[in-house]
Amino acid sequence: MNDISGSQATALLSFLQSESFILKEGERVDMDCGRTSAFGFVLRESVHCLAENEAALFEATVDEWFYVPHLSGFSVRNREVGTAEVLIVRFEESGALALGEQRPYSCRLPHSRMWAEAFAAAVDTPFESLPDVTRLTLQSHLYALTAAWLLRSKEDEADGAKALLRLMERTYRLIANRFNEPLNLEEMARESGVGTGRFYQAFKEHTGFTPHKWITAMRLNASLSLLSNSPASIMDVAHSVGYADELYFSRVFKKHMGLSPTEYVARANRRIANLCTVFEGDFKALGITPAFSPPRGWTERWQELMPRLRAAQPDIIFTQPVPEEILLELQRIAPVEMISWKNSDLSWRDRLHRIGQLLELSGVADRWLAQFKLKAANAKRLVRLMLGHTPFLIVSAHSGGYRVYGRRAKKMSDLFYDALGLTSPAAVQQIRLIETERLEDISALCDNALLLVPDTFSEWQESKLIADWNILHPNRTECLIIRHPAPSLYNASFYGGLVDETVSRLMGSNI
Known part of the structure; x- marks a missing residue:
C-alpha cells in the first residue's frame, strides 16, 4: 500500500503505475496483473480485449475504458490496419468494492479524458518517484474513475435498454471510423451478445439506418470530397472509400445522387468563389471546397480583394447581398449569384437546395436533406x-x-x-x-x-x-x-x- 500522506491510513484503492502500449496491426500484449488490478483506456484507434480462457471478447474503441481484474489473464490485440495505443492504469484494491465482480466490457465515461491524460503523463514512472502533488492528483483521479465506472456498470446492469443503446452507439462510431475497411457485420452482430436479429433491429431503431445503409452513406459522403477536390481516378476513389469494384461504386453513386461519378466530377470541379462564410457548410454538404474564400469582413477592404479574386479565375461567384458598386465589380470577373441569408425568409434548407440547383447538383442536395x-x-x-x-x-x-x-x-x-x-x-x-x-x-x-x-x-x-x-x-x-x-x-x-x-x-x- 502506497503512503501518500505520510500516515499509515488504509485506502480502498492505491495507484501503482501507468503504462502505455503501442500496437501495430496484428500485435498483441498479454497482461497478468497478479494481485493488482488495472483500468485500460484506448488513446488511439480500437483494440480487441480477451479475458482469461477466451471467456469474454469485446472491442474497446478510442476514448473508451475497460477493467482488467486481478488474478486473471488478459490480452489486448490490434486487429486493424492502423496503429493503436492503449494506456494501462495499475492499482491495488482492497475492502468491499465490487470491482472484481465486474463483467468484461468497455464504455465511455463523461469528462474522463483529462484523467487519462494525467495518468499518461506519468507513464513508466514509479509512484514513489512522483512529486507529492502529482501523487495526490493521480490518487484522486483513480477514485473518481472507479466511482464513475461503478456507477456506469450498475446503471447498465439495471437498465438493459441503456446498455443496448450504448452498444449501438459504439457500433455507430466504429462504422463511422472504419467505413472504408472490409467490415464483417455478421461477426459484429455475433460478438454483440444480443443476437444477430436483435442487433440489426436495434441499430436501425437507434440510428435510423440499417448497418449496411449506414456504411453506404458514410462511403458516399467521403467519395464526394475525393471526387471534387482531388485528381484521383474514379477507380482510386472507389477503392479509397471501401469499394473493390469501380462499376458497383458507380451504380450505387448514381442510385443515391441522381448522377454518375463522372457527371458529378464535371459539375463539382468548376472553380467557385464563395464570398460568404455562412455558405461554406452548404458547399461542404455537396462535397465541394471553393477555389476562393476570403475572410469575414472582406467588404470593408473590397478593393484589395479584387486582384486576388481575378487571379483565382472563378467560373461563378457566390455572395451575400453587397452594395451595387461591389456587385458591378464582381460581375466583371464572373457570373454572380447573390443569396440573402440574414433576416431572410429563405431557410438554410431552401438555400442548400438553391445552391444545388445552380450547380446542377440537385440530386446531391436532395439526398443530403433526405438524410x-x-x-x-x-x-x-x-x-x-x-x-x-x-x-x-x-x-x-x-x-x-x-x-x-x-x-x-x-x-x-x-x-x-x-x-x-x-x-x-x-x-x-x-x-x-x-x-x-x-x-x-x-x-x-x-x-x-x-x-x-x-x-x-x-x-x-x-x-x-x-x-x-x-x-x-x-x-x-x-x-x-x-x-x-x-x-x-x-x-x-x-x-x-x-x-x-x-x-x-x-x-x-x-x-
Missing part, C-alpha cells in the same frame, strides 16, 4: 426516449458569456424545439434571445439545460460549466453538452453536426 430528415427524426425519438417531456433551456457558452435561445429564436428553436422535439420551458415562450455574462442570470429560467459549447472548449472547461450549472440547481438536474464548430454558422453542415452530436451525447449519456 438530415431521417437523422433528425431518429434524434427526436431518442430525445423522447431519454428526456421525455422534461423542459430544457438552450444555452450557448462563448468567450463573452452566455446566450439563451428562446422560442422566437428561429435558427435554434426550429432545430431543437421543433425538429428534435425538445420541450421548451414556459419562461422562454415569448423570448428571442437573452445575452448575459453570468450564468446566474439565466439559471432561474429552467432547472435543465442543453449547453452548446464551441469545439475550442477544453474538457476542463466543459466539466466546470456542468459543475457551475449543477451548483445553481442543487436538486436533481439534467445537463447535456453539445459541441459545435466555432463560430456558429447557420448552414447545412452546422445543423447536421448538431444533430449528430446530439445523438452521440444522448446515446453515451448517463441520463
Whole structure:
C-alpha cells in the first residue's frame, strides 16, 4: 500500500503505475496483473480485449475504458490496419468494492479524458518517484474513475435498454471510423451478445439506418470530397472509400445522387468563389471546397480583394447581398449569384437546395436533406426516449458569456424545439434571445439545460460549466453538452453536426 500522506491510513484503492502500449496491426500484449488490478483506456484507434480462457471478447474503441481484474489473464490485440495505443492504469484494491465482480466490457465515461491524460503523463514512472502533488492528483483521479465506472456498470446492469443503446452507439462510431475497411457485420452482430436479429433491429431503431445503409452513406459522403477536390481516378476513389469494384461504386453513386461519378466530377470541379462564410457548410454538404474564400469582413477592404479574386479565375461567384458598386465589380470577373441569408425568409434548407440547383447538383442536395430528415427524426425519438417531456433551456457558452435561445429564436428553436422535439420551458415562450455574462442570470429560467459549447472548449472547461450549472440547481438536474464548430454558422453542415452530436451525447449519456 502506497503512503501518500505520510500516515499509515488504509485506502480502498492505491495507484501503482501507468503504462502505455503501442500496437501495430496484428500485435498483441498479454497482461497478468497478479494481485493488482488495472483500468485500460484506448488513446488511439480500437483494440480487441480477451479475458482469461477466451471467456469474454469485446472491442474497446478510442476514448473508451475497460477493467482488467486481478488474478486473471488478459490480452489486448490490434486487429486493424492502423496503429493503436492503449494506456494501462495499475492499482491495488482492497475492502468491499465490487470491482472484481465486474463483467468484461468497455464504455465511455463523461469528462474522463483529462484523467487519462494525467495518468499518461506519468507513464513508466514509479509512484514513489512522483512529486507529492502529482501523487495526490493521480490518487484522486483513480477514485473518481472507479466511482464513475461503478456507477456506469450498475446503471447498465439495471437498465438493459441503456446498455443496448450504448452498444449501438459504439457500433455507430466504429462504422463511422472504419467505413472504408472490409467490415464483417455478421461477426459484429455475433460478438454483440444480443443476437444477430436483435442487433440489426436495434441499430436501425437507434440510428435510423440499417448497418449496411449506414456504411453506404458514410462511403458516399467521403467519395464526394475525393471526387471534387482531388485528381484521383474514379477507380482510386472507389477503392479509397471501401469499394473493390469501380462499376458497383458507380451504380450505387448514381442510385443515391441522381448522377454518375463522372457527371458529378464535371459539375463539382468548376472553380467557385464563395464570398460568404455562412455558405461554406452548404458547399461542404455537396462535397465541394471553393477555389476562393476570403475572410469575414472582406467588404470593408473590397478593393484589395479584387486582384486576388481575378487571379483565382472563378467560373461563378457566390455572395451575400453587397452594395451595387461591389456587385458591378464582381460581375466583371464572373457570373454572380447573390443569396440573402440574414433576416431572410429563405431557410438554410431552401438555400442548400438553391445552391444545388445552380450547380446542377440537385440530386446531391436532395439526398443530403433526405438524410438530415431521417437523422433528425431518429434524434427526436431518442430525445423522447431519454428526456421525455422534461423542459430544457438552450444555452450557448462563448468567450463573452452566455446566450439563451428562446422560442422566437428561429435558427435554434426550429432545430431543437421543433425538429428534435425538445420541450421548451414556459419562461422562454415569448423570448428571442437573452445575452448575459453570468450564468446566474439565466439559471432561474429552467432547472435543465442543453449547453452548446464551441469545439475550442477544453474538457476542463466543459466539466466546470456542468459543475457551475449543477451548483445553481442543487436538486436533481439534467445537463447535456453539445459541441459545435466555432463560430456558429447557420448552414447545412452546422445543423447536421448538431444533430449528430446530439445523438452521440444522448446515446453515451448517463441520463
